[in-house]
Amino acid sequence: MSEQYAFVLKAKTRPEMAEAFEALFRPYVEPSRQEPGCIEYHMLRDQQDPSLFVFFEVWANKAALDVHSALPHMAAFFETRMDYLERDFDIQMVDMLSVSSASR
Numbered sequence: 566m567s568e569q570y571a572f573v574l575k576a577k578t579r580p581e582m583a584e585a586f587e588a589l590f591r592p593y594v595e596p597s598r599q600e601p602g603c604i605e606y607h608m609l610r611d612q613q614d615p616s617l618f619v620f621f622e623v624w625a626n627k628a629a630l631d632v633h634s635a636l637p638h639m640a641a642f643f644e645t646r647m648d649y650l651e652r653d654f655d656i657q658m659v660d661m662l663s664v665s666s667a668s669r
Contacts, residue, residue: 569604570630571623575655582649583616589649590618593638602629604665616651623661 578586590608597606605623624630633639647653 568626569623569661570625570627571605571659571661572621573657573659574620574622575657576618576620576649577651577655578616578618578649579651580616583618586618586649589642597633600629600633602626602632604661623665 576586587610594606594608597603602625603622604625605621607621609619609621611617611619622630624633634643
């Protein structure tokens with residue numbers, strides 16, 4: 566069984582905070598992809614509901630995600646997340662059944 570830690574995270578923002586949320590997180594996508602242990606990191610925005618953001622992340626293991634989550638900008642956001650969010654994160658754990666597109 567793989568150690569990989571994969572999930573889909575849905576962030577339902579308050580409508581008036583959607584643009585601020587995107588502006589806050591968009592610059593972190595590429596640096597997150599460069600972190601040790603990051604296999605996949607995608608930020609998506611729902612076309613029908615622009616206040617809904619979806620993150621698809623695959624990390625080598627839970628420890629790699631823990632390092633990412635402890636970075637100063639991530640820890641600071643977690644403390645203030647409800648300033649942006651309508652409700653707390655919806656996290657769905659998934660198994661990666663296909664080869665990472667990052668390996669192509």
